[in-house]
Amino acid sequence: MKKLQQIFSVIIIITGLIFITTFSSCSDDSNELPDGVLKAKVDGVSFISIGDEVQATYIENYFNITAKETTTGKQIIMTLHATSDISTGTYDLTVLSFDEAYAGAFNINENNAFVSNAAGGSGELTLSKFDLENHLVSGTFHFIAVRAVDDNNNALDEPEIAEVTEGEFNNVILSTELGGPNNSNTLSATVDGTDFDFDVVNGFENLGVITITANISDASKNISLVIPNDTTTGTFELGNALASYKGTYNPDISNNQAIYAPGGLVGNNPGELNLTVVDLTNKHLEGTFSFTAERISEDVPDVTYEITNGSFSVDY
Template sequence: MKNLLIAIITLAFTITFTSCEKETSLTPNPLYNQTLSQPQSFQADIDSSTYIFNITTSVESSGLLNLEGVKGNYKIVVVTSSLTPGVYKTIDNGLNNVSIYINNGVMGIYSSAFVPVPDMEVKINSFDAINRTITGSFSGLVQDISTKDTIRISNGIFTNVKVLKGPDVNLGKMTAKIDGTPFESYFCVQTSASYNGFEISQIDGSSTGVNKSLKLLFDDKIKTGTFNIDGFDISAQYYANLSSNQDPFKDIYDGISGSIVVSKVDTVAKIVEGTFNFEALNIDSDTVKVTDGKFEAVIQ
């Protein structure tokens, strides 16, 4: 059960945090209460092994589609510059890329943007504007920026994946200060997956596009209470400006201390509210302090 979170977080420390602030309630979001006419799926063959991703988030922001899936130690992110049906090729400016984040004790980040002669192709087959679901495929080569190792992705398929968009729907909200600089998410959602018979939950707040995000991870079903960040059962991460022009390892900060307070879980309105603070460390031992964190996450 703990393999996912143990692999994601490599450093752990615990402190006590007791403050709790009452959060304002969000209106129920009908987007998450709809029953899809056909089941949603997201999968790909990675070096000939098939992965069916079970934590799936898809957001449209400023014209970009950001589709993210998690399966065990693998996270895959597909980005296109449009939802319009068509074929999109990788270009090295943050658009039309496919990236894989692999956590097997040592973090590996592979992206089609790192390949000298990119051959990644993302195809949007259809977009249902009424139900806001998207179907398509992708395939091509991704490369680790540091080791230059490559991975072939084939038979990438996403079917009837729900696409979130504001302001017509409630996408939730996350705010914080990162080393004193204000952070505000474009969306904040709580997703869950079954792993070895247990439920793993994640609260994800990302800024416009895919450049910055804060993630809170629980190795259990989310419930109210105060939870110390230990890197195993309770984890936190800060992703800072990941791009092909920088060393991505330096832009991933793992929480080493802090806590999360879940003040409200409303399964009817599909809302989770709370606060958080944590200190995080990257591969070069640079630190950031995330303070005054608040989340009003919509349960997906």
């Protein structure tokens, strides 16, 4: 999806400014955007992100590209969470359902982003290159993003709008492991009485939440947790996609519709998440969890899975 990094040093900022100046002076010579660059206009103002400030990931039909403008800290984020393989083509950035979510977002300071799949939003992302062999992605985009809450978490009388136009990115490096599994991350759980240690565990922050996703490669299982990025230590109800704290279990990661969540589609049987260590500065979480996973789609078997003894220690 990853939301949301520390501001770079003065040296990096100066380097970025030099690159931008060079890029602008060469724009008359070629219409092709340099590799690893994302540019757009936000409400008519130029936005440029370069180098390590542009990151793209694709894993399990989840695509995310996050671009940060070094000089301002502002971000453009686009996410595609599909039910099938993502490839070249055009995607509507207003989709929001239990099975799929496509969105564009504009973030000013990591709080309460403008999003395109809210009421009044619109937009499209066109992927012109999606090269999994060479790990490169290119495309164009535009969207109107909306928010109903300001930076201080106050409800707005009228929604605010950010219009992103003329968006383009070229040959951005595409990671297929969410930036690579962190070897220090751990997650284990008991599923229907069988103990599992998940061997690929990642954490990332995006659009106001921290997502923990854990796979067992040889058993094709996945457990994911979604936690607000302003959380504290304590015990919380773990629910489905409508809850603030979310949990899911997938017994077969080759089938993206095989998603089971606490309480299923209705969400009337929440699980429990106990956060024992919350270090938002150093981006580290530890905790335990348990829930009864029920189907959220009628297209998969109507069975339940008991997830118990869950524990994790994750950097994100």
